[in-house]
Amino acid sequence: MNDALRLNGALVDRARAAADAIADDIQQHIDEHTTDTTERATLRLLGIAGVNEIDVPLVNVVVEQGRELLSGGIMRPFVDLMLRAGKSAQQAAEGVAAGELALAEVPGERRAAAEARAEELAREGVARIDAVRRRRNELVAQTGEAVKPYVYVIVATGNIYEDAVQAKAAARAGADVIAVIRTTAQSLLDYVPYGETTEGFGGTYATQENFRLMRAALDDVGAELGRYVRLCNYASGLCMPEIATMGALERLDMMLNDSMYGIIFRNINMERTFVDQYLSRLINARAGIIINTGEDNYLTTADAFEKGFTVVSSDFINEAFALRANLEPWQIGLGHAFEIDPAKPDQVVYQIADAQLVRELFPGYPLKYMPPTKYMPGDIFHGHIIDGMFNFTGIFTGQEIMLLGMPTEALHTPLLQDRYLSIKNAKYVFEACRDLASEVTFKPGGMIERRANEQLQKAAEQLEEVREIGLFEALSRGMFADVKRDPKGGRGGEGVFHIAADYFNPFFAALREGRLSGAPVGPPPGASVSGEEGGH
């Protein structure tokens, strides 16, 4: 159904040109700054892991000690330290934590050697990410690839072992993507917790060990089902690039990774977030990870009918930032949502218009479609029907990543059976309506076509206004999600550093050089499972 809505191409061009200008303006800010988490991620890319005796990650210890040197980047002084002490990166970090080694300004005569070694180490670090990506490609090819739309569900018990039980059950019921929701407030921690965890509030800590444990569980169940099961987490909050690094190393397949979500919904400093999103996305790009953006959230604070166009403008901005961070279209899962009030007559007609609009504006992108949450009732039977209409809209408009609604949304974290019922609902609707879209056309000049073009017009106008005033000002006026943020305010602003002329970080170039390309390809699901007739 490409061009099913007969969109005004001139408006699409205007919107994209404005978004490009907006992103170029911010990219200048990004190129002139670094952050503490950017430098910590750099150390993680060298392979440094672990914590000191009071559970502070070694990368935090090193960056704290080198705080005065950060405007030049942590790499030069750290690699110089490795060379001086004759230690590996991990040993050197442990030495700093033990108080035996100290970072220092690198004198002129040692710079060339330190930089040359750092460049080698950066290539090795990137090679580790590439190896993980190749492994994913192999596994998908061997195991089997899910049929789109991907069925995406969430687990959130707080205990990684319990999460694994629920994730496997969900995969067996038909889930293609498992997201492990993070414990509340992890986004505001200025460090990444370490090790396996069995306690959390409203979710499970994102730690490298938890990533590894869940990855192993999903690989097991994927082999059993003959369908590679994807793992998703959150490269967001105060440690965006660090979590992206961990995900790249532990073979996560998707990351929530928005350029503005932290600013708007977590009150994280905007100067910081724009810098952090850049390295996190470069890493995700390299790792073959699909990012998901968070525009759906706008419609939980702002009204979905009145402000639906802000999702479209933000998708254009997220696209522009993502392309600047080297992501390929197949990796850019732009977000939108089914949040118009179900009591509104023709709700689904408007939802179809909005969803089809985003589909046509971003061809080749694996759009992430989010279920109703704001108006979900306590009446789970009625809620199940609303989710059914969401599923219908998703398959009809060609969405590719469907985060399934749960009948018990807003009541409690999903029960095992809630996930089963939701997946059954989605699978039924997807199969029942698989070819419907190719059989129908939208009425010229009808409600759907008019609504879509009107939303596009408003989005283009909004983007042009943002281009005039700048994105910082737009965010401070509350142009997205009706939430206003002060450009100098918010959390984590103290971790932003203007870079010096001799700032040095070879990862930025290494992550771009000789990148692998394309999505993994595999046989249809179940093709590789031998000897069993019909599964369970």
Next chain:
Amino acid sequence: MLVRPYGDTRDDGVIQFSFTLPIAYSIKAADVGKQFLERLGFHTVGIAECKAIDPEYTFYVAYGRTDSGIDPDAVKGDYLEVEEMDYYSINALIKEKLGRKLSVVGAAIESDAHTVGIDAIMNMKGFAGNYGLERYPEMDALNLGSQIPCAQLLKTALERDADAILVSQIVTQKNIHVQHLTQLIELLEAEGVRERFVIVVGGPRINNAFAKELGYDAGFGPRTTPLEVAAFLAQEVVRRHEEA
């Protein structure tokens, strides 16, 4: 008078169930589910669905009948009694009886990152066709948003000389909300300012009796509209003003 669940005939006592047992599906799985419900005291149990949703878990949809009943008049509790009012009469009440704007500060406190509840009640737009408190001309409403430390909430309330504090707690896993809510009351008491404010809490696991137990003036559960909160605030603040 006793009442029983009504299926399709008065007093038939029919209840529908859905649940999962951690057992592999087998030929006797239906009987396991049936006997489980009989053990709970239900009779005439019918298993409508009994299905493996995983190699180790079986899902049931079932019906059963109960002979138990309940007398609604015998149910007593600590219910919030608020006179129903509309948007205009609330504003009029404040203007006439208080003679100044009613000042209210709201937040989702401590680690709770969810603004959905406090936004629904306070933001201009409101919820379910009801305007939020920010829209009320006779209210001076400030929504601080999420993850606001108790100390900051109190500081703001004191600075603005607020009449009322609204607290939202959405995340309830491992009863974290109880810790947070207790923390706020303890802080107010330690500072000797508990009585200065009407303090209200809302959230999916909150009811009035529970809120009172924790030391709040009122508690609102799921599906509360801004109108209900506004009516309570206006009536309570005016009542206290007239008493003083």
